[in-house]
Amino acid sequence: MNPIILIASKESGELLGSGRGLGWLLALSVILSVLALLLVSNTELSLLDNAQVVYMVMGTITALGGLLALVLGSDAIAGEKERGTLIPLLLTPLTTTQMVLGKMGGQVVAWVLMYALSLPYLWAVGSSGQNLVQAIAYLALFGTPVVLGFGFYAIGLSARFGNVRTALLAALITLMLLASPLLIGPSLRQSTLGKLFDMVNPFSAALNTFDSVVIDSQPFSMQLGRFSVTLIWLALTLWFARRSAQAMEI
Amino acid sequence: MKRIMSLFVLLGALLGAGSAWADAPVQITLTPDSHNPAQPKMGDWLKFHSVIKNTSSQPVSGLVVWISLVQVDPGKEQPVDLEDWSAHKAALQPSLAPGQSFSVDWPIRLIQAGNYRVVISAAERTASTLLASPFADFHVERKPTIESKRILPVALGMPLLIAAFTARRLRRRM
Numbered sequence: 001m002n003p004i005i006l007i008a009s010k011e012s013g014e015l016l017g018s019g020r021g022l023g024w025l026l027a028l029s030v031i032l033s034v035l036a037l038l039l040v041s042n043t044e045l046s047l048l049d050n051a052q053v054v055y056m057v058m059g060t061i062t063a064l065g066g067l068l069a070l071v072l073g074s075d076a077i078a079g080e081k082e083r084g085t086l087i088p089l090l091l092t093p094l095t096t097t098q099m100v101l102g103k104m105g106g107q108v109v110a111w112v113l114m115y116a117l118s119l120p121y122l123w124a125v126g127s128s129g130q131n132l133v134q135a136i137a138y139l140a141l142f143g144t145p146v147v148l149g150f151g152f153y154a155i156g157l158s159a160r161f162g163n164v165r166t167a168l169l170a171a172l173i174t175l176m177l178l179a180s181p182l183l184i185g186p187s188l189r190q191s192t193l194g195k196l197f198d199m200v201n202p203f204s205a206a207l208n209t210f211d212s213v214v215i216d217s218q219p220f221s222m223q224l225g226r227f228s229v230t231l232i233w234l235a236l237t238l239w240f241a242r243r244s245a246q247a248m249e250i
Numbered sequence: 251m252k253r254i255m256s257l258f259v260l261l262g263a264l265l266g267a268g269s270a271w272a273d274a275p276v277q278i279t280l281t282p283d284s285h286n287p288a289q290p291k292m293g294d295w296l297k298f299h300s301v302i303k304n305t306s307s308q309p310v311s312g313l314v315v316w317i318s319l320v321q322v323d324p325g326k327e328q329p330v331d332l333e334d335w336s337a338h339k340a341a342l343q344p345s346l347a348p349g350q351s352f353s354v355d356w357p358i359r360l361i362q363a364g365n366y367r368v369v370i371s372a373a374e375r376t377a378s379t380l381l382a383s384p385f386a387d388f389h390v391e392r393k394p395t396i397e398s399k400r401i402l403p404v405a406l407g408m409p410l411l412i413a414a415f416t417a418r419r420l421r422r423r424m
Contacts (some may be wrong), residue, residue: 019416019419025412026412029412036401039401120408121405128393
């Protein structure tokens with residue numbers, strides 16, 4: 001069997017078979033439920049307010065997906081090291097790329113589950129509004145590279161620091177910074193610095209696309225630049241994870 | 251306060267246009283499209299047709315025609331910002347010979363429930379008053395956008411489902 005698939009199935013099996021992994025899914029569904037329940041009382045929304053709600057839920061799902069990827073990624077190599085299972089893993093005829101991609105397999109499964117979990121919520125809040133199908137499609141298209149990029153980034157940090165807590169802390173700080181547009185609205189990001197930050201931030205690219213597609217009903221051709229930003233983020237973080245895994249000290 | 255002031259300015263302008271109607275060089279008609287839904291609700295599209303005709307013996311030039319929308323629900327009277335309602339907010343006609351006319355269609359997406367009046371206004375390069383069509387009124391039915399009957403089963407059911415699945419998996423492993 002391909003070693004990448006072997007590691008990926010081991011990682012995803014651990015995620016789905018362990019109470020910890022399922023506990024994460026439960027926690028994520030509780031967060032989405034609370035968010036949805038907060039919206040129940042507000043039935044006097046206009047059509048665009050409804051789209052705003054769908055946009056908000058999409059942003060929250062992407063942030064939660066990123067958080068899950070960071071936690072799993074931070075444990076990927078440093079966790080093996082702390083548990084004393086890294087050396088046996090390195091003694092197998094695996095390349096670092098295969099190890100990184102295999103570790104990523106578990107995160108892909110986690111994100112797919114998280115995405116599937118979010119669909120009923122998106123339907124519940126958005127089915128009587130506008131652009132629900134687009135919302136579902138664009139969450140997959142833009143959310144996936146952003147979330148998996150966070151996963152690669154955390155694997156890279158995990159390899160560099162060799163310590164789960166340090167890697168997780170650094171990763172969380174990065175997530176807080178990149179996901180800040182969730183809290184700071186577009187009107188507050190109009191300074192030169194804000195615009196520059198938006199231009200290079202993959203999370204902003206995803207959020208601005210959700211806004212553009214769900215609220216303003218704009219076509220994919222207008223999202224190409226933002227899509228490139230998310231793909232560049234994915235490629236850079238993959239490179240970072242590989243380099244860090246190659247340079248790690250045991 | 252600003253909205254009320256804008257409403258007064260708009261109404262004042264329209265009243266002014268009414269008194270000057272007889273001298274107006276341009277006549278504007280406004281008719282709803284025959285395919286418009288009888289009871290439009292949020293999310294529906296309405297279309298209005300307007301015909302702008304030069305009724306004077308002189309050519310008019312630099313004619314700008316635009317659409318305005320006013321909400322007239324008691325206590326909520328206000329001009330509506332058309333940004334989200336219509337992408338087609340104005341039309342330009344460089345010149346219009348005597349007797350000549352042109353028509354403009356105005357599609358509107360209904361964003362918020364309420365009672366509305368739509369009017370087409372025009373400004374000509376030399377005319378001293380605003381030119382306006384008669385009002386067209388319409389009512390937009392409310393459409394519940396966030397429904398508890400849809401959210402509650404999902405919000406309560408999903409965590410319960412995952413909790414049950416988790417408990418079953420863990421019990422099997424023990």
